[in-house]
Amino acid sequence: xxxxxCVLSGTLDFLYYIAPQVLAVILxxxxxxxxxVARTNESALIDHLAKELDELxxxxxxxxxxxxxxxxxxxxxxxxxxxxKGGIRNLNSDLRKYSxxxxxxxKFDPLMVEVTDACTGGTFEGANRAPDPGR
Amino acid sequence: MKTIKIATDYSNTxxxxxxxxxxxxxxxxxxxxxxPALEKEGEVEVDxxxxxxxxxxxxxxxxxxxxxxGYFKAAExxxxxxxxxxxxxxxxxxxxxxxxxxxxxxxxxx
Numbered sequence: 461x462x463x464x465x466c467v468l469s470g471t472l473d474f475l476y477y478i479a480p481q482v483l484a485v486i487l488x489x490x491x492x493x494x495x496x497v498a499r500t501n502e503s504a505l506i507d508h509l510a511k512e513l514d515e516l517x518x519x520x521x522x523x524x525x526x527x528x529x530x531x532x533x534x535x536x537x538x539x540x541x542x543x544x545k546g547g548i549r550n551l552n553s554d555l556r557k558y559s560x561x562x563x564x565x566x567k568f569d570p571l572m573v574e575v576t577d578a579c580t581g582g583t584f585e586g587a588n589r590a591p592d593p594g595r
Numbered sequence: 596m597k598t599i600k601i602a603t604d605y606s607n608t609x610x611x612x613x614x615x616x617x618x619x620x621x622x623x624x625x626x627x628x629x630x631p632a633l634e635k636e637g638e639v640e641v642d643x644x645x646x647x648x649x650x651x652x653x654x655x656x657x658x659x660x661x662x663x664x665g666y667f668k669a670a671e672x673x674x675x676x677x678x679x680x681x682x683x684x685x686x687x688x689x690x691x692x693x694x695x696x697x698x699x700x701x702x703x704x705x
Contacts, residue, residue: 541610545648553684573690581651585611 502562509554516547520579528589541585548576596677597636599628602645609646612656621656629657630666633675640677649688651695659695662703669700 523540526533555568583589601609605628606619614622632639643649658676661667667675673696678689 541650545650548687549648549684552687556683569687569690572687573694576687576691577651577694579651580649581655583612584650584652585616586613586652587611587616 502558505554505558505562509551509558512547512551512554516544516551516575516579519543519547524592524595527591528586537589544579544584548572548579551575596638596640597632598640598642598679599632600642600645602642604628607646609653610650612652616652621653621660624653624657625660625664629661633661633667633672638675638677640679642679643685643688643692644680644682646685649691651691654688654691655695658692659699662696662699665703669696672696 519540523537523544526537526540528534528537552568552572555572559566559568578595582592582595599605601607601624605624609619609621609624611617611620612622614620629639629641658672661672662669678692680686680689
């Protein structure tokens with residue numbers, strides 16, 4: 461009985477002395493995990509944005525090199541037009557979410573205005589558009 | 596103030612610049628909807644909601660064309676024209692419209 465009391469008291473003393481350190485380690489771990497998860501989420505979103513931008517670039521390259529004077533190219537031209545407009549909308553929406561969540565000060569609107577103008581300006585959706593690789 | 600809701604009053608798939616590009620092109624929207632409304636009414640509100648997306652060619656022809664054709668000056672449009680959007684994803688197109696109006700004015704100036 462006496463030995464048990466001694467062991468219990470020793471354990472309690474030990475816990476009493478190491479409790480602040482244990483607590484600090486647990487808290488530190490939690491804070492680090494939160495930071496790490498936030499960073500991982502941000503980097504996943506950036507990867508997603510880069511992928512969207514890449515797809516938009518490919519669609520635009522394909523579209524602006526397409527000769528819509530040729531009848532057989534018109535259906536694929538119309539599909540690409542819809543893909544480009546949808547791609548711009550998705551990219552704009554995701555950039556807005558990114559900005560709201562991770563960098564409120566950044567203004568992506570002027571950038572998206574330029575991107576939209578470059579992708580869908582000029583003779584975009586023109587009935588008999590000739591290829592315009594320069595764009 | 597007259598309100599023109601593009602998606603319901605015109606089309607929810609407006610596309611193209613010229614009459615031959617599609618049925619719901621920028622030229623037709625400018626000539627049949629925007630210009631008469633701006634001439635008749637003091638102020639016109641254009642609601643751009645309800646459309647999946649706009650091509651810059653449509654917006655440039657419809658809105659920038661008002662200045663290029665000499666119907667209105669950019670300053671006049673700033674007073675008379677209100678572009679409205681509730682969908683935050685479409686705010687981009689409001690900025691584009693004003694950009695084309697400013698650009699058309701700058702290109703017209705000697």
